[in-house]
Amino acid sequence: MDERIAEMRDDPAVDLTVDGNAIGGMLATMFGVDVTGSPGQCAHCHTVSVVGTMRVYMRGPGVVVRCPACAQVVMRIVKTPTGTYLDVSGASFVRIAR
Ligand SMILES: [Zn+2]
Numbered sequence: 417m418d419e420r421i422a423e424m425r426d427d428p429a430v431d432l433t434v435d436g437n438a439i440g441g442m443l444a445t446m447f448g449v450d451v452t453g454s455p456g457q458c459a460h461c462h463t464v465s466v467v468g469t470m471r472v473y474m475r476g477p478g479v480v481v482r483c484p485a486c487a488q489v490v491m492r493i494v495k496t497p498t499g500t501y502l503d504v505s506g507a508s509f510v511r512i513a514r
Contacts, residue, residue: 436470439479442493443467446502447512456510458483458490467510 452468478494
């Protein structure tokens with residue numbers, strides 16, 4: 417067996433991660449368009465990645481979206497009974513096509 421794959425299976429953080437496509441529907445509801453193909457720039461390392469390739473953690477009380485290059489938080493989404501909080505302070509930009 418590939419040693420690297422075995423290590424990934426043993427890493428609980430990898431098991432909790434999905435890609436940005438998993439929250440495509442949620443983001444489409446918020447933005448009115450599909451943004452999984454939209455580029456966004458990490459404010460920490462300045463890497464530009466499309467939203468669909470970002471690392472998403474969904475098992476907490478909210479959704480955390482991390483940069484695939486440096487793993488810093490790019491976006492956080494928390495739904496409460498009265499509204500949805502969207503924190504994109506970890507992104508320099510997200511470009512939504514017109
Ligand atoms: Zn980054």
